[in-house]
Amino acid sequence: MTLVDDCREIEENLKALELVRSSGKGVEFENYRSLVAKGHVFLPYLTTEGIAFAPSRFLGYKGNTVRKHAQREHKDGRETTPRIRQVLAKKFGFTTWNSADSEAEAYYFKFCSSLGVEPNKVERTYWITPEIGDWLSDHPSESYDAKTEARRDEELEQAVRNDGSLPETTRASIIRARVGQGLFRRLVLRKYGSCLITALTEHKLLIASHIKPWRDCCHNPAECLSPDNALLLSPT
Incomplete structure (x- = not known):
């Protein structure tokens, strides 16, 4: 398993996730739902439907697919999180740290609800990139009451x-x-x-x-x- 080197490879993994999410059925979709529900560290990203969330432990490996990832379910983000941090720093010119964020958390719960899954009861952190930071500012979550x-x-x-x-x-x-x-x-x-x-x-x-x-x-x-x-x- 090789770690990603640049944002293009992360984007390819995001496309792989979106392909499975859009299918809405099958074994791979069930594995995808489980992956999202169990995640601890997420990279939020934008789709035509709004905001979505990709787990670090999936994004950090080159050429990943949900099917491949199911075979290494035991892997956590200890390798992938620092590598994604490096890749994002290279793209944006400053270090983006994954941290707790109440607005992102609110949208994460809504995202899980749309998938029909209950998130694990763990502490989660998020990379808030410039694009996502602007989007969250323009779309304050009404559900986080x-x-x-x-x-x-x-x-x-x-x-x-x-x-x-x-x-x-x-x-x-x-x-x-x-x-x-x-x-x-x-x-x-x-x-x-x-x-x-x-x-x-x-x-x-x-x-x-x-x-x-x-x-x-x-x-x-x-x-x-x-x-x-x-x-x-x-x-x-």
Whole structure:
């Protein structure tokens, strides 16, 4: 398996995905649906129907097809993600990092819905290229409302509860940090002591909030519970 060297080869792989997606049936289409649902890292791209999502672990291999990829299902993005980053940097003249993005995530959920699949409950990241960044700015997702946000946070909370690599007390602190409570709140109050804007010192009126959203850092206790990733503000 050879890794891609340029964007032309990535585009050829996108065409292979689109060919299977447009078929809407058969074993390859089922494999494609599974590939999209299980992905962790995606390159969003535009089609005549709107925005679509291609997994890194598929795009990163030269001349890939859904049929070939089904034979190496065990492969993840540890090889392909850094190579795609290099290829995109060569094309755009700057490094594009894959990262969490709430707008892309909202459209990803809509894309999965159009395919009739339920996304895996994992943390996903996206490469937001200049073209996709402009498109997302021009097409803010109407579906990413409070209900969608709440559902996503509930899924992430459950993932934290199930994370056996962390002590139970740490998991509990991370979950309470989502609403600015527990250890997170105590650390933020200790660091700042007053509202950063109004200088109000009445602790019971102050709100501890994350700078980097909780959903984007809940898998990293050091970041999620750090007062350096927080603001202390009053309601007015």
